Amino acid sequence: MDLQVLALIVVGTVGAGSVVAGLGVRVLSPKAATQLTLTGVGIAFLASVVLAVGYAQNPEPQAFTLYRWGPGDFGMKIGFLIDSLSVVMMVVVTLISLLVHVYSIGYMREDPGYVRFFAYLSLFTLAMLLLVMADNFLLLFIGWEGVGLVSYLLIGFWYTRARAPSAGLKAFLVNRLGDFGFLLGMGALLAVAGSLDYSTVFAQSEALAQQPSPFSGLSALSLICLLLFVGAMGKSAQVPLHVWLPDSMEGPTPISAMIHAATMVTAGIFMVARLSPLFEGSEVALNLILLVGGVTALSMGLLGLVANDIKQVIAYSTLSQLGYMTLALGASAYAASIFHLFTHAFFKALLFLAAGSVILAMHHGQDIRHMGGLARRMPITAATFAVGSLALIGMPGFAGFFSKESIIEALAHSDLLLAKPAHFLALAGVAVTALYSLRLWWYVFQGTPRSTEAEQARERDPTVVLPLVLLAMLTLVAGFGVEAFLYGGLLGDALVVHAAHDTLARMAENWNGLGGAILHGFATPAVWLLGLSLVGGYFLYAKGYADKLAPNVSQLRLILIQKYGFDVFYENWVVRAGRAVANGCARIGDQHMIDGLMVNGTARMARRAAATLRQVQSGVLGHYALAMLLGLIAALGYLFLRG
Amino acid sequence: MSVAQEMILMLPEIVLVVGACFVLLCPRFLAWPLTMLALAGTVGAIVATAPEDPTMLMTGMFERSSEIDFLRILVCVLTVLILRYARGHPVSPDRLQSNEFYTLAIFGCVGMFLISGAEHLITLYLGLEILALSLYPMIAMVRDDGRAGEVALKYFVLGALASGFLLYGMSLMYAATGTLHIGELASQLGQLEMNRVLLLGMVFMLAGLAFKLGATPFHMWLPDVYDGASLPAVTYLSAAPKIAGLLLLLRLFSDGLMALAVDWTTLMMVLAVLSLLLGNLVAIAQTRIRRMLAYSAIAHTGFVFLALGAGTPHGMSSAVFYTFVYALMAAGSFGMLLLLNSRVASEDIEDFKGLNHSHPWLAIMVLILMFSMAGVPLTAGFYAKLYVLQAVVDAGLWPLAVVAVLLTVVGAYYYLRIVWYMYFEEADRPAEPGEDSAHVFLVSANALILVFIFAVPQPWLEMSRDVARVFVGGQ
Amino acid sequence: MLSLTHFMLLSGALFAIGVAGVFVNRRHALVLLMSLELILLAVNTNLIAASHYLQDLAGQAFALFVLTIAAAEIAIGLAIVVVVFRSRETIDAEDLSEVRG
C-alpha cells in the first residue's frame, strides 16, 4: 500500500475518532465512546507499524501536500513528511496512546466526564501526529499549539476543583511564552529564507549561517535556532519554563503518563532533532542547549529528593530525563536523544501508570509518606515499578542504561565549548537519579505500611494491570534497539550531523555489540557512580539516616523544597508585575489620562466656557449697545490700520 | 415701460398691501380667511406676472426678476405656514381677538418683497424699515408679565441704532460715489480708488445688516427676543426675515460693493467665526428650548456669513441654499414647539423627555429636524453644510472650513441632547402636544420635506444658483 | 466757504453724539429715543449736504423718506415705552434686565 495513503489513514482514523467523540460527548455512552476511540487509535497504530515496515524496505523520505493553507509560495500548507524520524515517532505516539486508552478504561470508569476524556485523548493523539508528521513549520506550529491546547483541557479536566483549571491555565500560558519565541523564529525564517517548508529551509542552512542577524555576533541561523529553542524549552519544560510541569500533575494520571511524560514534553526534543540541519550550523545554539539541558537534568533531579507526592517525584524525574535528552541534542547526538526519548517513553509511562495503580489502590492518596510495604500487597505493580525504576537509573542491561550511557559518552566525545561541564552535570545527575528512585521505591514498596489505606491496598481489575505488564516487557526489550538507532543509521536520512560534531560516529568505532556495551559500561565512571549512590541511598533511606541528616542540611533542603524560588519568582514578578502594569495602563492610562483629561476634559472645558460666555448676555440694553459699538470700532480699526 | 405695465409687474406688492388693509378693517372672524386669501392672491399674482428677464421698474428703483420669485413665493408660503402653526397657541391672534397680528405679518411680507426687488438704496431702506416696524409691535404684542415689552424695547432701540448705522453708511456712500442706485454704485466703485469714506460707509452698512441677521457681536438682541416675545411672534421672526436679511446682504454687497470685496469678505469671515463660536458654545449651557434655538440661529447665521465670506458666486449660491434650508428647519422647529406648547407651556428642554414613548411619530419628526440642524446626512442640513464647505474650500480657505466644522461638532451636542431626552429618558410628566391634526400634518410635512430635499437636491441647488446669478456683478 | 467735508464732519459729530447718547445714558428710555432721533438727524444733514454739493436731488428725496420713517419709528418706540411702563412701572433701562442668560 502506498505510504502516503497509510499516513493519511493514521491521521484520518485518529481525527475521525476525536471529532465524533467530541461532538457526541453528550450523546455517546461510555462504552460506545471507548470502542470508537480505541478502534481509531488501534487502526492508527497498526497503520503506523505497517508504514514503518514499508518504509524500512525502501527508506527514501517522501513529502506530500494535502492542501495549501496560506497565501503565496511561503510553504504554508498542510503537508506530511514521511521519513525515519517521523515514522519512529508515529509508532511511539500511537503505541503509547493505545496503551493509555486501554489503561484509562479502568482508571476513569466511574468519572462522569468519561466520554469527554476519551475525546480529548484522541484529539491529543491527532495533534501530536500532526506535529510529528509535518513537512513545514506552519503545520508543526499548528500541531504544537494543538498539543498545548489539549494539555490545557486535560490538566483542567476536573474543572470543578479550584486548582486544576489554574494549573491548566499556567501550563497554557508558559507554553505560550515558548510559542512566542517559536513564532518569532518562524518570522525570522520567513524573512530570511523566504519560506516555511522544511526542504527549502534546510537547503539554505549554510547560506543562513553566513547571513548577519540584527544582533552583532549572532548569525541569522543562530538567531533562528535560539528562538526556535525557546519554543522547545517551553514545550519540553526546560529550566526557566519548567514551572508548569509539576502543576500539571493536577490532571488525571493517565494524562500525566501520556502527555507529561511520553509524548507532549518530547515534542521540543523532536523539534530540535527534526531541525538538526539548522541547529548543526550554529555552535552558539548547541552550546546553549548543552547548558540548559545540563542545568535541567541536575537541578530537577535534586528536587525529586524532597518531593513527597508520588506523581511529583516522577514528574521531576521526567524533567531530569528531558534534561538528558536536551544534553544529547547539544552534543549533536540526535539519534541518541531520540533513542532515549523512545526508551524513556516506555519506562516513564510504566512508572506513571504503576503510580496510578498505587493511587487507585490508595483511594486517590498520593503522599508517599502514607504508603510503604506495598510490594507484598501489589506484587505485579511492584515488579513492573521495579523494572521501570531500574531502566530509569540506567542499570546495565536495562533500556535506560543503553540510552542514558550513550548520551553521557556522547558528551565525553563532544568537543564543544561547554561539553566538559555538561558531562560533569550528567554524571552528577546519574547519582541523583539513583538516589530519588531508590527513595521512591523504598518509601512506597518497602518498609511497613504507614496508613490504613496502605494496609488494605489491593490491585484491582486487569485493564489497569495489563498495560503495566505490557509496558514492562516493552521496557526490557526497548534497550536492544540501541545499535539500530545509534549506529545502524535507522534515523540516518532524517538527521543531518556535521562531521566536526559527529560524536556518535566516534563512539561507533569502539562499539562491539550489546554484551560488549554492558561490559564496557562497567568500566565507565557512570556505572561506578550508580553503584555508589545505590549503596548510599540504601543507607540513607532503608536505614533511616536521611531523617537523622535532615536537620543539619535543612538550609539545602529548604531551597529544594522552595523549588529554587521559581514559583515565588513567577508569582511575585511575572504575575503580580503583569497585573500591576495592567492596572496602571487601565486606571492611569485609560480612565485618567485619555478619558479623564482628553475626552471628558474637553467636554468640561466647553461647558465652563459656555457658562462664562452666557454671563456676557447680561440683559442690560447698554451692554448690548456697547457690544455693537465695540464690534464696529474693531472693524474700523482693522480696516484703517491695514491701510 | 408704461405705467400700466409697471403696475402689472408690481401686482404682487399691490395685492399684499390691499389685503393687509382689508384684514385690518374686517371683523375678527373674517381675519384668518382674508389673510389666507391675500397671501394666496399674492402667490397667484407672482406666478401670473412673472417676466422673462429681469426688468427695471420705477425708474430703476425696483427690479422684478423671475429668479427671485421663488424666494418671494417661499416667503408667502412660510408666512402661511407660520400663521397656521400659531393658530392653536394660547397667545395666538385668534385667542387675543386681534387681527393686528395678521396685518403686521402681511406688512412684514410687503417689506420683504420690497427688499427682494430693491435696486435702489431708498427702496432697500424702505423695505427694511417696513419689515422692522412691523416686527417691533408684533414682539411687543401684550403678554402677561411684561417680558415682551422689555424685550421689544431692547429690540427697538438696538434695531433703530442698527438702521442708524445703515443709514449713515448709505449717506457716506452717497457722498462718496454720488449715486444711490446700486447698479451705478457698483460701476462708480469700479473707477474710484479706495478712500476712507468708502471704507467707513461699507463698515457701517455691514454693521447695520449684521444686526438684522444676528451675527456676533451684533447678536445680543436675538436670544432675549427669542426668549421674551410670544411664541407666534418668534416663529415669524425666526424664518422669513432671515431670507430677507440674506437678500439684503447679497443686493448690497455682492451686487453693489463687489469692488470692495477684499475688505468685506475678511470682515464677514470674522463675523462668521465669532458667530459659530458663540452660537454653538453658549447653546450648550441653555436649559430653555427657545434660547437654545436662538443661539442655534446665531450659529447658522455664522455659517451663512462663512459662505458669503468666500466672496465667490459659488459662495453666494451656497448661502442662498443654506438660508433656504435653514428657514424650513426653523419654521419646522418652532412649529413643533408651538404644537407641543398648545396645551402645556413647555419651555424647558426637559419637557421633550419621553416623547418617543408618548408620541413616536412626533419624536421621529423632531429627530429629523434636529439631525438636519446638526448637519447629519439623510437630511437637507447635510447638503447645506456640504455646499458651504465646498464654497469655502474652493476659495482656498480650508483652515476656516476645519474650524467651522469642528464647531459644528460642538454644536451637535445640544441637538443630540434633544434626541437623547426624547428617546432615552423617561418623562416625569407626559407631554401632551395639541390634537390639531392639520397642525401635525403640516409640521410633519415641514420635517419630511427636509428628507425629500436630501433625496432630490438637484432642483433646489439649481434654484439657489439662479438666485445668486441675479446678484453677481451689479447688472 | 463751507465745503462738503465740513458738513460731513458736522454730521459725523452729530452721529457720534447720538450713538454716545445711546450707550452712555442707560437709564432713561426717553433719552434713548431722543439720541436715536439725533442719529437720524445726523444722517439727514449728511444726505442733504451731499445732495447739494452733488447737484443731485435723490439725496433730498432720501432725506424725506428718512424723516417719515423716523416719525413712524418713534411712534412705535414711544408705544413700546408705554407698554413697558404699564407692566414694569419703570422705564429705566438698567433694571429692565430680567430676560438674560
Added chain:
Amino acid sequence: MSLLGLMIWAPIAAGFAALLLKDPDVVRRWALAASLFVFVLAVVAALGFDPAGGYQWQYRAPWIPAFNINYHLGVDGLSLPLVVLTAFIGILAILTGWNTATRHIGQFFAAFLMLEGLLIGVFCAMDAALFYIFFEAMLIPMFLIIGVWGSDNRVYAAVKFFLYTFLGSVLMLVAFVYLAIQSGSFQITDWHTFSLSSLEQTWLFLALLLGFAVKVPMWPVHTWLPDAHVEAPAAGSVVLAAVLLKIGGYGLLRFCLPIAPDASLALDGLVIGLSLIAVVYIGFTALAQTDMKKLIAYSSIAHMGFVTLGLFILYRLATETAMLSVSGAIMQMISHGLVSAALFVCVGVLYDRRHSRNIQDYGGVLETMPVFGALFVFFALANAGLPGTSGFVGEVMVILATFQAGWWLAALAAMVVVLGAAYSLWMVRRVVFGPAEHAEVKAFQDLSGREMLILLALAIPVLAVGLWPVPLLDLIEPSVAQLIDQAQTFKAGGAP
C-alpha cells in the same frame, strides 16, 4: 435597481415597515425574514463574483450633478467579504436581540434593519460623498440602539460614541470636499489616480487617518469603544464589534493608502507605532478589566491593532511579504468580526441569566451550562489565536510578515500570543471553570435553541476559515495586489 442597491434599500424599507407592525411576533419574524433575504442576496453577489474582475455588480446613476456626486455602487475583493459578513451578522444580531426589547419592539428591529442596510451601503459606495453619507447616517441607528436599549449608563456612552465618530468623520468630510474640488469629482477611483503634492497628501492623510482611526479604533481615540460596548444591548455589541470596527479598517485601505501614498509612506511609522501600542498597552489594559464586555472590547482594540499594523507595514516589506501582511490584515478583520461577535453573544447569554457583566458574579458556569461552557471556551481560544480557528490566520500572517520589517516590531506584535491568551483564558478560568459558588449560577439552564443556533452559526465559519483559509484568500488576493501597487505608485516622488 441593482443587486447592491437592493441589498441596501431592502432592509431600510423593511425597517420602516417594521415600525408600522404592532404585534411583536410578526415584527420579529418580519425582521428575520428581511435579514435572511439580504443574506441570500449577499451570497448571490459572492457567488457571481470573479476575484480578478476588480469592481463588480456596479450600478451608477447621476444623483446630484451640482456637486458632481453620483449614486455609484460597486464591490471588489476587499469590500465583498465585508458585505457578506455584514449580511451574515445582521441575521445573528436580530436573533440575539430576539427578546431584548420589552417596549417599542418595532423600533428595535427597525433600527437594526436600517443599520444593516446603511452598513452595506458604506461598503458598496464607490462615490466618496455616498460613502460619507452612509458612514454618518449609520451613526443614527447605532446611537438609538445604544441609547434606548442599553443598560444603566447608556446615555453617556451613546453621546460619547456619536460625538467621537462625528468629530473624526467631520474632518474627513473637509478632506473629501478638498479632494472633490481639486479633482472635480467624488469618484474614489478617480482619486486613486489623481496626483497630489506631498504637502496636500500629508494634510489629507492626517484628516482621513483621524476619521478612520476613531472607527478602528486606534490607540489614543479608542476610549469610546469600551463604554459603547458595555452599555449597548447584546445585539448592538454584536453589530458594533463585528462590522462597525471594520469600517475603520476598510476606510484606511480604500482611502488613506491609495490616495495619499507618499504621506502613507512618510507617516507609516506613526501608524505602526500606534498599532503596536494598541496591541501591547491595550493588551495589558484588557488584563485589568473586571467587566466581561469591557475586557472583550479592549481585546477587540488589540486585535484591530493588527489590522492597522498589517496594512501600514507594507512599505517596509518586499512585495511578496507585503501581500502576506495586507491579506493577513483583511483576514484578521473578518475573523475578528466573527470571534468578537460570538464572545459578545456569549456574554449576552450570561447577562440574560444573571443581569451582570462582572466576572466576580460568575464562576463554574460549566457545571450547569456545559454546552455553553464548551462554546465559550472555544471562542475564547479563537480570540487567543488558537491555530485551527480563524483568530490564528490573520495574526500569524501579520506577525510573520512584520519580522522582515524589524525584529523588535515582530517581537512587540507577537506579544499578542501571550497577552491574548492571558486575558482571554483568565476570563474563561474565572467565569467557566472552577467550582460554582454563586447560587444563581447553580440555577442557570443551558443554551436555548435560539442561542445555540447563533453560536453554532458563528462557530462553523470560525473553524472553516481557521482550517482552510485559502478560498477566502483567493477571493481577496487580486484586490490586495492592486491595493499594494496603488499604495506604492507614489504621486509626489515619495520613493523610500
